[in-house]
Amino acid sequence: MPTIKINDVALSVTPGTLVLDACRTVGIDIPHYCYHPALSPVATCRMCLVEIKGQPKLATSCTTTVPPAPKDNPEAVVMEVFTNTPAVADARAGVMEFLLINHPLDCPICDQAGECKLQDYSYHFGSGDSRMAEVKRRYRYEDLGAKIVIDKNRCIHCTRCVRFTREISGGGELTVASRGSHLEVTTFTGKSMDQNPFAGNVVDLCPVGALTSRDFRFRKRVWYLKSVPSISRHSALGNPIWIDHEGNQIHRLRPRPLADRETTHFISDEERQAYPRYNRAGKAPLPSLKGAPASPDAIREALQAAGPVAVIGQGTFGCDAAQRLGELASTPDLRYGSGDKTIPVVLPKYQTSADGILNRRGFTERGFRFGALEELLGKVQRAEVRAVVLLHDDAFTSLAERGVLAEILRLTPFSLALEVQPSDLGRAAAAWLPIASYAEESDFIVNHDGELRRYQKALQPPKGVRTVTAWAKDLAAVPATA
Ligand code: SF4
Ligand code: FES
Missing domain, CATH: 3.40.50.740 (Rossmann fold)
Known part of the structure; x- marks a missing residue:
C-alpha cells in the first residue's frame, strides 16, 4: 500500500482513499459541508481545502484521492498533505465569511442550533468578522408539503438535499434555481415532498438549519436531548437509530450511521415518525x-x-x-x-x-x-x-x-x-x-x-x-x- 504523510505523520492507505477519509483515520476532522459518504461528490462548498505538496493550489480533500504507489516501490510516499498551514486556515476563514454573507443571525430560534456545522466551523475556523455591508437577501420560509419546511435564508447551497432526492430517494423534488446571489433551493413547480416516503432524511442531511421537520420544528432545543443508541422496529433490517429523549418522552428518532455501512445513513419517514407510540400518557395499566x-x-x-x-x-x-x-x-x-x-x-x-x-x-x-x-x-x-x-x-x-x-x-x-x-x-x-x-x-x-x-x-x-x-x-x- 502507498504511504501518505498528513502533517508529517506517515500512514499506509489503500489507493483511491479520499484524502478527507485518510485524515480522519489519523484523528484529523476536515471541515466539510457538501461532502456526504452516500452522495456523489460535487466539491462546491470549498470548506475541505487542504494543501498538497507540489500542487500550486489548495485541493478539495473530498474529491482528491490517494494515488497508487509506483510498481517498483510499493511503500513510496505518494502524497504529502497539510491541514494546518496558514494558507489552509486563511481559505477556511474566507469560505466561512462567504457562506455567512446572507446567513441570518437567528440561531436563538433555529432548530439546528447546537448541532449546526455553521456554528461549529464558524467558531473553530471563522475569522469572526464580516465585510458584508449590504442588506442581506431575504426569503419567507416555505412549506415543502406537510413534512418539511425550508428556510432559504439559512441555506448554504451545498446541494446535499438536491442530490439526495435525485440519487437516493429518486423523486427529484428539489432543485437549485437561479444564479449568483439569487441562487435558491426549491421544489419544481407544484411538487411537494409529501409523496417522498424518505423525505425526512433531507433534514438530517442539511448541515445548517435550512431544512426543518414540521414535526420537530420549534419543539425542543437539542442540547436538552439525550441520545441513546437504538434500532428501528420498522422492519427486519433493524436500522440503527438514535432515540433523542428528554423528560421520559421521546422527541425525535434519527438514523445512526454505522462506519462503512452506507445503507444505515437513511431511514423512512414511517420509522422516523414511530416515536409517539412509545411515549406513555396517563397511568400504566395494571395486571x-x-x-x-x-x-x-x-x-x-x-x-x-x-x-x-x-x-x-x-x-x-x-x-x-x-x-x-x-x-x-x-x-x-x-x-x-x-x-x-x-x-x-x-x-x-x-x-x-x-x-x-x-x-x-x-x-x-x-x-x-x-x-x-x-x-x-x-x-x-x-x-x-x-x-x-x-x-x-x-x-x-x-x-x-x-x-x-x-x-x-x-x-x-x-x-x-x-x-x-x-x-x-x-x-x-x-x-x-x-x-x-x-x-x-x-x-x-x-x-x-x-x-x-x-x-x-x-x-x-x-x-x-x-x-x-x-x-x-x-x-x-x-x-x-x-
Ligand atoms: S437546504 Fe440545506 S442541504 Fe439543501 S442545499 Fe441548502 S444547506 Fe444544503
Ligand atoms: S466538502 Fe469538499 S468541497 Fe465541500
Whole structure:
C-alpha cells in the first residue's frame, strides 16, 4: 500500500482513499459541508481545502484521492498533505465569511442550533468578522408539503438535499434555481415532498438549519436531548437509530450511521415518525385476571395450574425476551412465532428485505416456529395445549393473523397476554401483564442479514411495568410454599 504523510505523520492507505477519509483515520476532522459518504461528490462548498505538496493550489480533500504507489516501490510516499498551514486556515476563514454573507443571525430560534456545522466551523475556523455591508437577501420560509419546511435564508447551497432526492430517494423534488446571489433551493413547480416516503432524511442531511421537520420544528432545543443508541422496529433490517429523549418522552428518532455501512445513513419517514407510540400518557395499566386487577402471583398460580403451556412470541421483541419466554413452554415444540407485517420496498438498495418483523431470525434461532399458528390451534382444539402465553404488539400483525390468535385465546382454558398497552386481542385473554416497551429496556435482535443489533434503554418504565424477561422469570418461578 502507498504511504501518505498528513502533517508529517506517515500512514499506509489503500489507493483511491479520499484524502478527507485518510485524515480522519489519523484523528484529523476536515471541515466539510457538501461532502456526504452516500452522495456523489460535487466539491462546491470549498470548506475541505487542504494543501498538497507540489500542487500550486489548495485541493478539495473530498474529491482528491490517494494515488497508487509506483510498481517498483510499493511503500513510496505518494502524497504529502497539510491541514494546518496558514494558507489552509486563511481559505477556511474566507469560505466561512462567504457562506455567512446572507446567513441570518437567528440561531436563538433555529432548530439546528447546537448541532449546526455553521456554528461549529464558524467558531473553530471563522475569522469572526464580516465585510458584508449590504442588506442581506431575504426569503419567507416555505412549506415543502406537510413534512418539511425550508428556510432559504439559512441555506448554504451545498446541494446535499438536491442530490439526495435525485440519487437516493429518486423523486427529484428539489432543485437549485437561479444564479449568483439569487441562487435558491426549491421544489419544481407544484411538487411537494409529501409523496417522498424518505423525505425526512433531507433534514438530517442539511448541515445548517435550512431544512426543518414540521414535526420537530420549534419543539425542543437539542442540547436538552439525550441520545441513546437504538434500532428501528420498522422492519427486519433493524436500522440503527438514535432515540433523542428528554423528560421520559421521546422527541425525535434519527438514523445512526454505522462506519462503512452506507445503507444505515437513511431511514423512512414511517420509522422516523414511530416515536409517539412509545411515549406513555396517563397511568400504566395494571395486571389483570378475568377482567379484574390481580396480583402477579395470582396470575402465575393460574398459569402453573393450567396444564401444558404453549408460548406465542411475536418476533418484534428482543432475543433475551424470546429466550425467557421460550422457557415457559412445556416442551420446545410448543414455541410459536407470530407477526406477519410486511413493508413496501421503495428503495431496494437500502431496503434489502420486505419483512416487517424485526427479530424473526432471533426468535427462530430460539426455537420459535413462524407460520405454524394453525397447528397450535389444532392442538388447542384437541386439548393437547391447555394454556397459552402470548407476547404481542398489535401494530405488527394482520387482521387474518389476529383472527387465528383470537380463536386460540378463545378456545384455550387459560391464556395470558403480555403487552405494552392492552389491545382488543390482549383483552380477550384471561390474564394480562404490562410489559416495558422496547424503548424502556435493553436487549438485542438478529436482523434479516444475521447481524446482531443492540438497543439500549432510553425511557424509564412506569412502576409495576416490567420487562418480558422479568415477568417470564416470575411466571416460571416455583412458589415459595411449594
Ligand atoms: S437546504 Fe440545506 S442541504 Fe439543501 S442545499 Fe441548502 S444547506 Fe444544503
Ligand atoms: S466538502 Fe469538499 S468541497 Fe465541500
